[in-house]
Amino acid sequence: xxxxxxRRMLMGYKRPVWERPGVIVTALAVVLALGLLLGLWLGRWxxxxxxxxxxxxxxxxxxxxxxxxxxxxEAPPLPPFSSEEDSPAPDVSGPPLIQxxxxxxxxxxxxxxxxxRASDVIAMLPVPPPPPSAKLPxxxxxxxTRHAVPAPRIGGRPMIAIIIDDLGVDRRRAERVSALxxxxxxxxxxxxxxxxxxxxEARRHGHELMVHVPMQxxxxxxxxxxxxxxxxxxPDEIRRRLDWDL
Numbered sequence: 001x002x003x004x005x006x007r008r009m010l011m012g013y014k015r016p017v018w019e020r021p022g023v024i025v026t027a028l029a030v031v032l033a034l035g036l037l038l039g040l041w042l043g044r045w046x047x048x049x050x051x052x053x054x055x056x057x058x059x060x061x062x063x064x065x066x067x068x069x070x071x072x073x074e075a076p077p078l079p080p081f082s083s084e085e086d087s088p089a090p091d092v093s094g095p096p097l098i099q100x101x102x103x104x105x106x107x108x109x110x111x112x113x114x115x116x117r118a119s120d121v122i123a124m125l126p127v128p129p130p131p132p133s134a135k136l137p138x139x140x141x142x143x144x145t146r147h148a149v150p151a152p153r154i155g156g157r158p159m160i161a162i163i164i165d166d167l168g169v170d171r172r173r174a175e176r177v178s179a180l181x182x183x184x185x186x187x188x189x190x191x192x193x194x195x196x197x198x199x200x201e202a203r204r205h206g207h208e209l210m211v212h213v214p215m216q217x218x219x220x221x222x223x224x225x226x227x228x229x230x231x232x233x234x235p236d237e238i239r240r241r242l243d244w245d246l
Contacts, residue, residue: 149183149208161185165212168192175201182206190214190245191226213245 167174168188177186178201186202187210188195199209214228227241 147209149185149206163187163210168195168198171198174198178202178205178207180205183208185210187212189225211246213242 163185164177165187166189167177167186169192171194174188174192175198177184178198183206185208188199189212191214192198202209214224214226216230217224217228227244229238229241233241
């Protein structure tokens with residue numbers, strides 16, 4: 001038996017490559033992978049990728065156009081120029097356009113004196129003498145009539161009497177009222193302090209003086225002051241308080 005025959009006998013026991021299971025499975029896997037790659041390539045080539053979507057544009061607010069310009073208002077024509085020689089002279093016979101200020105009253109007069117400005121009074125007049133028509137009270141008359149300012153004759157006409165009351169508690173206001181030109185009727189509170197000086201100053205200016213004695217208040221919540229006269233007091237207590245007030 002030659003070598004060739006022996007070789008054929010030895011090779012006859014082996015299967016061909018295409019008959020082996022492992023080779024067949026590997027070949028099928030390779031074919032499947034190649035087909036998959038070919039399909040992906042063909043799909044990408046036939047359907048190119050779409051371009052990226054543009055970004056949304058920002059919102060723009062609508063701008064209203066400006067209103068049309070208003071037509072210019074024509075000014076009225078100016079009057080023709082005329083020289084001073086051609087223009088007539090103004091009429092100055094009428095009342096003046098600006099009234100001159102009234103003349104300032106004399107210092108110390110009743111027109112120039114205001115409440116709270118007693119310092120404007122330069123000099124105070126002495127106690128004025130009674131008018132000729134007034135009669136002085138006799139020597140034996142009560143004290144209140146001898147110190148009262150004589151009232152002028154009014155011929156039966158009505159007359160209003162004004163009394164400035166509640167003086168003395170506020171000294172500064174009492175001094176200002178006392179500096180007013182007299183004669184005035186001033187009433188001082190009985191419990192005010194420094195009454196001797198205040199009343200003497202008022203009397204020197206020619207004023208008529210009275211005493212305000214506090215009496216029964218309208219309610220229990222109202223404080224009428226010290227040494228007040230009340231209806232439930234005894235006669236002796238009323239006299240004692242009157243002596244203190246006067």
